[in-house]
Amino acid sequence: MVTPAPARHLQVLLIDDEPAACLLASMAFEPQADRAQLRTLDDPAAAIPWLHAAARAGTLPDVILLDLFMPTVSGLAILQAIQASEPLRHLRVVVLATSDDPQDIDAAYRAGATSYLTKPGVFTAFEVQVDTLVTYWHGIFDGLNP
Template identity: 45%
Template sequence: MTSPLTRPLCVLLVDDNATDRLLAREAFAGYADRASVITCHSGQAALDWMRQPHTRLPDVVLLDINMPGMNGFEVLQAMKADPELRLIPVVMLSTSGDPGDVQEAYTLHASSYLLKSVDFAGFLEQVDHFVAFWCRSRLAHWPE
């Protein structure tokens, strides 16, 4: 069995945009030895997936804010209210740099707020920094 500190980082990306999910899978494919990405198309789908029995919970969630149905803030609030999910770090991912959105994310206990890059090269750089940071930041007590 591998340690949480040496096994690949497990990232859950929650985004309603199919193109963004595809681009994320492509970007994370370059880090297959260090990270894997699971994608969900909606906040409710992500919560349902994480709440399934025997699901290996992600090490970190990348959560889009602007989604139909449950928006990212509602998903974040639900995660922080759930004893099984509350310790999972959540990075809000948005095209909005609105100070109110940033404030709301941190008020709801997001771990970080990441502005989506406008081009793929910029997104690849963001993924590189994201993977490096979260691989270093994982804690030994995170789920197997």
């Protein structure tokens, strides 16, 4: 009898300069531990060097969750840097922002976002949003990497 290989974990990187946002995301991802692994990066200035190092090591995340509004380096600048880099431009970047302003959404897509999600104001709604995100992307990557 052959034992099936364990399901591949979706690798998610959250780039957000707010420690509270990183903590809440970690909490929201806890119930997803059997399908997804979350890594957080709270220094947006370190994002592109970190991603280049991960590319060299062959450990790029499957999906990046990216805050749009960060004071030191904006999410738009990170998106543009990802798009300008050959080893990174294939990455799927989901913007996770507090703004639902159509201009912000349009700017994110023009800069290369794969998707745009508005952060809900209630944690339970965020948990549902994370479950939906993991279900969707896990299905995509599980189909690509059996």
